[in-house]
Amino acid sequence: MYEESMKFEKEMKLIWKGTEEIITEEELIKKFLKAEDKNKPLRIKYGIDPTGYDVHIGHLVPIRKMRDFQDLGHTGVIIIGDFTAQIGDPSGKDETRPHLTAEQVKNNSEKYMDQLYTVLDKDKTEVRWQTEWFGNMTMADVLELMGKFTLAQFMAHETFRSRYEKGLPLGMHEMMYPILQSYDSVAIEADVELGATEQKFNILAGRDMQRFFGLPEQVAVLSPILMGTDGKEKMSKSLNNYIAVFDTPKDKYGKTMSIPDDLIVNYLTYATSSFSDSEIKNYEKTLNSGSINPKLIKEKLAWEIVRTYDGEKYANLAQAEFNKIFAKKEIPDEMPEFKLKTTKMGITELLVSAGICTSNGEVKRLIKQNAVSIDDKKIDDIFFEVDKGSVIKVGKRRFLKVLK
């Protein structure tokens, strides 16, 4: 074994980068060896939940790992969880999911994949739907799958146990989530399953399920959970602390700049693959020594994050824009535009119909709070009338260009 591990040292180093846990490392090396012997790429599984399509960079931590595997010549297999989507992953805090139509699921999946392909190698990616294997199952089949696990095993799982103990609702069908997910590994004969550490239970269940079906067990490669931009909770859509793939370069940059300082190293390590271990160590040292304004390192980080998803050009633009607005407090180059409907419009009506504010009341409040300025002049009159082209600034970051 020693020889083999030396042989795949480089590969293992790559896989370990930004990875929290591998279960088990030894098995992974064996799989690499076998793949090479038989000249057959490994099948690297990752399941997505098509209940929505907004992908944030926390989701992409394991996806970037899939890309690493692809770069080593292996095949990424994305499972569209069209059955599990009907359950909702109990690992999250989500409650009962609304039932989606087949069309919505299809639509979501396509959009989801578009975002994953910003990272993945399309030629080495296989997309599979759970319907392929669950669509024709009979009750007998389902009972057989359920019989492989016991209630005690499930109650040992933190999320089931804590919800049960807290007296929160726990649907029987939610127990099916790990069962379905684990059977996916059987159906596609996964060699490796990727996921965040919170997926450990589900992914390990996949090993059990494969064993029951006489298949070799998959290796779990677990990524850390990326912290949200608030630095308090994990990145998640519902907490509104995420950086989305579809965010504009400007937003990605700005959101990154807004992370707390003590999250910088974490993001350097996990939010992008751009920094080498030694670079990260260096930055960490400088940060701890206090010899540098953390902002400077954050700028590099933000730039890299934009570059990763939108390219260098947009990274530069986003950076310039950010400096302009926040550092120099100038107005941005691009902003929403609004054409005056009549020769003059009251400021409240204008901002509400341009979608900058949600109600007249909000506009009035903001004006009273001294937050609205037109062409750089604060206004204090809630009946101010706008009758010419101008730039309106609301708060720090809302801008509107008024066209005549």
Add this chain to the structure above:
RNA sequence: GGAGGGGUUCCCGAGCGGUCAAAGGGAACAGACUGUAAAUCUGUCGGCGGACGCCUUCGGAGGUUCAAAUCCUCCCCACUCCA
């Protein structure tokens, strides 16, 4: 099947016939401060009207009352204990 407490504004959570658009906290937004932040302080935080006012809201539908988030009836939802 039996017994019992619950469902309140974005979230948590008080209120239990008028003084309730509804305490308090969180989130969010704005202002000050700043190194982008964070922290801190101040303010705002259902909608419409320039303040007094009006409208919509307290799981749903009805009802009692001059007056209901608060009382009654039925329904829905999740939970606890017993079987």
